[in-house]
Amino acid sequence: MDNEAIATCVKTRFPEEIGDARIFRNELTLMVKKEYVADVARFLKENKELEFDFLSDLCGVDRIATDDVFEVVYHFYSIQKNHRVRIKALVPAIEPSIPTVTDVWKTANWHERETYDMFGIMFVGHPDLRKILTPDDFEGHPLRKDYPLDGRQPAKLRDIYRKGEA
């Protein structure tokens, strides 16, 4: 299916929930209201014409400076049909939370943990939402734009990491 056909197909099923569709460099991006992410995801997977069986990637993007939101970006691929789509949902920076898609794809588990770790976005319904890449006593969410490149860890942790003095 080409990009227009995919966009039409999803929009027919979710006229209210899907915002504008954009095509850039032959890649389709659909904006979804965050409450419906799991429903749209399930539809994409189970619809016989779309058959997006593979969740390629899931990540966050910090847009606080311009819009006071985070973007949660999903990349879907269909192994059967060989097409891709990108789904995007905006979550407010004040209370960043979004439904989980772990019950649609098991692979979403670690992706969502990583996004939580890096941006502090909560995935409601996630079975095991723990940090994954940063240490347990690490404070903050390093991929947020307001997080400085050289870190801002408590002095104790900084001593351990920087000077090797345990």
Added chain:
Amino acid sequence: MTESATTTTTHLMTINMGPQHPSTHGVLRLLLELDGEMITKAVPHVGFLHRGVEKLAEYRTYHQCIPLTDRLDYVAPFSNNLAYALTVEKLLGIEIPERAQHIRVLLCELTRITSHLLWLATHALDIGAMTVFFYCFREREAIYDIFELVSGARMHLSYIRVGGVARDIPGGFLEKIRTFVSEFPSRINEYETLLTDNPIWKKRTVGVGIISAEDAIDFGLSGPSLRGSGVNWDIRKSEPYSGYDKYNFAVPLGKNGDVYDRYRVRIEEMHQSNRIVHQALNILPKGDCIASIPNVTLPSKEDVETKMESMISHFKLITDGIHPPKGEVYTSIEAPKGELGFYLVSDGSSRPYRLKIRPPSFVNLEALPKMVEGRLLSDVVATIGSLDIVLGEIDR
């Protein structure tokens, strides 16, 4: 004798495997809950090697990110370079000269061979077949010499540039590769005589670490780990990049999704990669090795020394870098370990607004508990080996 000493207790034991365990292929830590020798629960802990590559990329120009990508999957640095460069090129919407594409494919497939050689060497060593290790490292050394000849580095090549490759291939390079590809198939057969029909090898791998095709897709497995379960998906075939559609090669598939099938798939992939390298050698066209695009690729050295405009352009590219248009792209390639994807968001400035890396090992490792739970402790080592993980790209 007291009563408590004679009754057998049946409580579960939790043991810690890694992060300094030789068979976890880096700094992977596994918390294993054991009932006797049987694993009831396995919880992987990652992140010990986290360097914040995605954060660092936001503070570097587009070209400065290339060396960062080398250090993701450090046994296949060229594939990482390629995936990143393709992403930036897609964002810019530029075309690459034919010759550069063929050089990329050539080196990419040699990289796949080195990556698979390292996998085979350590996988066999983990299970107890030591000889294979020495054989594989002998061939790996030969390829590293080839890499050194072309890029000056053995591991972190950073040979790709946005728009092509850094410089044309040196004299004697093609002959060296030709010698290698003519010998290599017999070397693979040599490894196979040690393993493929070896009863000990089969006892340790057949029926171990099984994952069905449905589960494999659900867990997001890709690359040889997915094809071992019989799913025919190879990005070189489904979404050809860098002119892969011009090459003849087969996509080997497994059937049972066990450690042995993944072994067979990777062995056959080495044969196929060798075939691709052979074809690339024969059809390598003449021409430029990097596109000539103002404000993207550097002008030639001669022009910089003789023309004022070229000198200014050179200076601006080095100090300020390229400015892709506003937008976002996702590109993925078939890296030796699976789907390696880069998601790049540009705000029109000279630095990426966001660079997300989709590392195949990270996603593949997630399926490990599914493969080992209910199996024996010794199977964990075989299963980790068969997933071919590299912690450099898992932890980023």
